[in-house]
Amino acid sequence: MNVTTARDAAVAGARGLALALMALIGSITLFTLAVVSIALVPIGVGVFTTPYVLKAVRAHAGQRRLLAAQWSDVQIPARYRPFPRDMRKGITGQVERCTLMLKDPGTWRDMQWMLVDMTAGAIVTLLAPSLILDGIFGLLLFAGLWIPIVDAAGTYWYSFVPVSSWGTAGLAALLSLVWLTVAVRFNPLLVRSHFKLTRAVLAPGHDRELEQRIDRLTETRHDALDSSAAELRRIERDLHDGAQARLVAMGMNLGTIEALIEKDPAQAKELLARARTSSAEALTELRDLVRGIHPPVLAERGLGDAVKALALRLPVEIDVDVELDGRVDAPVESAAYFAVSEALTNTVKHSGADRIWIDVSYAGGSLRIAVTDDGRGGASIGAGSGLSGIERRLGTFDGVLAVSSPAGGPTMVTMEIPCELS
Known part of the structure; x- marks a missing residue:
């Protein structure tokens, strides 16, 4: 057993304890609040409380997704239906938000996950710190802790070893070394197993994921079409107000120059200079417009x-x-x-x-x-x-x-x- 392995086991034990507390406190509390709030929807009260409770549930699930990625490199996708951008305000909007959240399959995956998290998920994570603490306690028994315990309450059972003397305390110490060895070997796997269990419940099924991807692509396609139409209108406006206006003015100047070329050469020369300036400015505006559509350096x-x-x-x-x-x-x-x-x-x-x-x-x-x-x-x-x-x-x-x-x-x-x- 090297120092790095022991440290990893200790870190996994601490993380397991933190996850167990999140499950036993956070998941139980939020699950209870969610169930009560949803039950109050028919009488109207839940319409106002449910969106806030479910928002907290999603934040709780999001925190677990983040820890899964950071602690065990387990990626858990978040798949919730987006709210429409034109969501109404006031009581009508609150009713609409509540309805949309309750119809979202992601909401019910979160509810199922909290049930699993507060039971099987908590048990898996509690094993990690329990193995370390039980192992340390067995060593403490061998260090003499068994004496006051036995004096106060008689024979003490350490797992399946009855401790009542130095000899049995030694057997408890050997068993504690077994627990510590198991902790070193399996604690990181226990934490990772917890996150894999979380992913199995929180992540949408393949069919559901495909359906959501189709919905998302349909929505983004509509957004892309709207953006393309707006971009075309912008290009048309820039051409009309910029380069086109300059080219029209330049054409009028050239017509005037044609009439003045023989009568007033000096004024014709001045107008030619203006036309040259206008053509250069129009060319610059066209280049900027083209660069905004597709930069030449990107293509080249x-x-x-x-x-x-x-x-x-x-x-x-x-x-x-x-x-x-x-x-x-x-x-x-x-x-x-x-x-x-x-x-x-x-x-x-x-x-x-x-x-x-x-x-x-x-x-x-x-x-x-x-x-x-x-x-x-x-x-x-x-x-x-x-x-x-x-x-x-x-x-x-x-x-x-x-x-x-x-x-x-x-x-x-x-x-x-x-x-x-x-």
Whole structure:
């Protein structure tokens, strides 16, 4: 037994105790509140309490998902139906929110999980600290603790060993070494088993996951169509108000020049200079417009160099690390580029960061981009925020967005898009 293994067993025991307390206190409390609140829905009271209770239940389940990923590298997806963006206010909105949450299969998976968590889940995690504590207690018996115990209450049964003398205390010590050995070998597995049990209940089934993915893709497709229509209107407006207006003015100037070329050459020369200036400005506006649709550097040199070029134009120190062995499809590349651009714009505008780190990599069949800053934190995905726009853009390609932004920072925005490298 080396020091690292023993430390891992002790850490797993402490984590097991923490998980057991979460199960026996948190899950039991929230399950009871949820059942009572749902039971009060028919008389109207539960309509107002249930959404808040279920929100707490989801936060409780979300915390367990986070611990599963951090402590045992067990990924548990969260699948809840999104609320419509045009959710009504007041009592009508509260009734609608309650109804939507009760119809969500994710709500009932959470309820089932809390039942399992407070029973089988708690038992599994309690084994980890119990093995360590029982082993230590057996060694203490051999150190002389058996004497006052036996004097006060007679023979003490340590597991299946009756302790009443130094000899039997020695047998208890040998048994305690067995418990400690088992703890060293199995404590991390016990914690991991708890999280796998959690995943088995919380994670949606394959059919349900496919159904939810179809719903999500349908919604993001509608968002993409709306965004495309809005983008086309913006391009049309920019062309009409910008380059087109300049070209019309330039044409009128050329007509005037044609009339004045012989009568007043000096004024014709001045108008030619204005026409040249207007043509240069129109060309600049057209280039900016094209760059906004699809940057030339992205088409010519790929996502990595396009992100580096984007970073150079911002007034913040930015480190870009790119590890790509090929290129992704052009639509995915474009979506990733504009998602990074939007994330950087939000960071520069709102975070007050002095430095930003961008990591672009490909692993496990997904393009992964992480944008990290040392700003004030507090970012979240919500209606009207730039992050929600990024989420919709990525959702068109079945991508996901994750944001970690505690108050005080740092903030990490992680984007993943399933794709193939060429």
